[in-house]
Amino acid sequence: MKRSTLNVTFAIGFLAVAMGILVARANPATTYESSVYMATPAVVWVGFALALAIAVSTALTCRGREQGYGVALGATTVTAIVSLPAIRNYRFSGMGDALSHLGWTRDIVNGEMGPHELFYPGFHAIASVLYHVGGIPIERGLMLTVAIVFVPFLVFIPLVVREIAGDGMAIGIAAIVSWMVLPINNIATHMGIHTNSNALFLVPVVVFAFVAYLNRRATIERLPFGLSPFSLLIYLTGIGLLLVHPQQMINVVVLLGAISVAQYLARTRYDDHPMLDHPTTYAHTAVLGIIFSVWAVSNERFRNAAEGLIAGIFEEDVGGGAEVDQRESSLEEVGGSLGELFVTMFLDLAVVSLIVGLFILLVWLGRSTVDSETKSFVNYLSIALIPLTGMFVLYFVGTPTMAFRQIGFIAVILTILAGVALARAIGALSNVITVPAGTAVAALLLGACLILGLMTVYASPIIYSPSQHVTDHQFSGYESALEYGDEDTPLVGYGTDPYRYDHAINGVEGEENLGAATTASGSVEPDEFESGNYSGAYNGVGYNFVVTEYDTTRELDVYQELHHSEAALEAIEYDDDADKIISNDEFRMYDVSGEQ
Known part of the structure; x- marks a missing residue:
């Protein structure tokens, strides 16, 4: 050439x-x-x-x-x-x-x-x-x-x-x-x-x-x-x-x-x-x-x-x-x-x-x-x-x-x-x-x-692995949850433990709020959550339940409701034990009462 x-x-x-x-x-x-x-x-x-x-x-x-x-x-x-x-x-x-x-x-x-x-x-x-x-x-x-x-x-x-x-x-x-x-x-x-x-x-x-x-x-x-x-x-x-x-x-x-x-x-x-x-x-x-x-x-x-x-x-x-x-x-x-x-x-x-x-x-x-x-x-x-x-x-x-x-x-x-x-x-x-x-x-x-x-x-x-894209809405949602949430109330995710967001927002040196994912954070228990027992879905105690667009994409679209169903997620909106306290286009947090 x-x-x-x-x-x-x-x-x-x-x-x-x-x-x-x-x-x-x-x-x-x-x-x-x-x-x-x-x-x-x-x-x-x-x-x-x-x-x-x-x-x-x-x-x-x-x-x-x-x-x-x-x-x-x-x-x-x-x-x-x-x-x-x-x-x-x-x-x-x-x-x-x-x-x-x-x-x-x-x-x-x-x-x-x-x-x-x-x-x-x-x-x-x-x-x-x-x-x-x-x-x-x-x-x-x-x-x-x-x-x-x-x-x-x-x-x-x-x-x-x-x-x-x-x-x-x-x-x-x-x-x-x-x-x-x-x-x-x-x-x-x-x-x-x-x-x-x-x-x-x-x-x-x-x-x-x-x-x-x-x-x-x-x-x-x-x-x-x-x-x-x-x-x-x-x-x-x-x-x-x-x-x-x-x-x-x-x-x-x-x-x-x-x-x-x-x-x-x-x-x-x-x-x-x-x-x-x-x-x-x-x-x-x-x-x-x-x-x-x-x-x-x-x-x-x-x-x-x-x-x-x-x-x-x-x-x-x-x-x-x-x-x-x-x-x-x-x-x-x-x-x-x-x-x-x-x-x-x-x-x-x-x-x-x-x-x-x-x-x-x-x-x-x-x-x-x-x-x-x-x-x-x-x-x-x-x-x-x-x-x-x-x-x-x-x-x-x-x-x-x-x-x-x-x-x-x-x-x-x-x-x-x-x-x-x-x-x-x-x-x-x-x-x-x-x-x-x-x-x-x-x-x-x-x-x-x-x-x-x-x-x-x-x-x-x-x-079978959705993008790990973190949006402004997800970040601001977690910032609000960590700033205004009750420190004594566990922050619980939908299929994943959200404690890493505490690292990202407050630094790892300030990880005492959510720490090592013991009683301070975790994820909902699928069987209890799917049965509609939201108050018993996390060790029977009250918790703040967070769900993002990433979570729903992973659990409902990619995993095709293998662990969680869309019906159970929608039903929490009307449950007497759950109150939505933070919401934007891609982040929701509910205050869920416990059984105890």
Whole structure:
């Protein structure tokens, strides 16, 4: 393609992204949205789709500067998609942990606590800086921080693959696979304010630091204490990851430990091997391991999590098997199936895992055509997958949530390896047909996977999980409930415990009102509530019952009245024991008398 034609093509792509962002910005959310996909105007998706089509084709067919433009176009588009809650002016996005993170950030901003008092303050510190320096509201600052932390994932995945393989096709494919955002599974990793998930997007930065260290072999420009600039980069990126979330730091230490073991075995078994030319990672593994240990063991929250994992391993009916059985039963009751959900959420990852697995097998059998240097890096990462997968099995038995977080980290490594593996697969296919035909097949396959990946990057009813959009009405409703409600009266939710809103509004340090969800807050007991016994639906005591548009969407539309019915919710309006005391378009609170 002529350069002038390429320039026009790139201009069209970037213009399409810009127009999509402007249209999305001009159509802000005005009410609760159960799906950001459905609520965003169709013309926005047309613009993004056009930009991604150009990005995929140019990333595969162009080289050098032009390929860089294609990769930048795709990364910009995906970043825009990830930033839609902020672009469309959501008040906040995220419930559960996200609301507690909002509370911690509020505590830091208000001086109730210092960043160093948090176990992992990195994410909150960025949002606090945006507040103090830019005057950006805390809620919006956190949503912007999601995008800030996400960008390194899109930048460093292709950079790592360039260091490993140096092949233009591999770089382009790695970039496209990174746009699928495979680490997000919406079970335990989420696109939003969820620091464990956010930390996954910084892992490629640490991996790049190690690959650069192994490749550069710097012997000059030494820093004090014999450090090379690349060693210092390893420590700095590792500590940065620790400050965002320590669980991913554990995985990095395991990754480095596996590399160290591979290097040791190579040095004891071979006299001539590419790994022998690489500087060792023993010291880096030890230093980062010590840093993590000192940081984690001194924290009570980490100790409690470790104890919970050990207890879960040895207890019956705890672990992934029980969790899967429970989810499968619930899905069947609402007309879904585990197989359907797996295809929607994990087909991309399954396809990539299969291709990468076959590629690793060929490398280990000596049937691959990759050069010895690339093979060494592939071996480093593939050997590391063994203990990382072992950790997944351990988590799956003990704490299923941690297991799916572990899948997120493994997905980062698979994304890197996918660039090399798919490039070799396309090269082999091109030898059978033709290069243009092989590239076209790759574009179609990757394009289809990209669509599926981006369809599930956010929670939505398509995966039986409504958007965690927090509106102005919901926020103001809870603010009124917490300010004017009786402190001695429990605040009780419809299917969920509302105590997280106390964190978000008053800060976690002021959590004494609703606290740890004991007698101060909770959710109504479904059987009693559905039978019309509202006064006995929460331990027989009087309570303030709150219900939001999010609650009704989840329970009535998405869950199809699996636990709660619309009839029972409507009947509380006319019950003698319930009085509506707060109401707006998306929030209601009732004062319900107790039996006692």
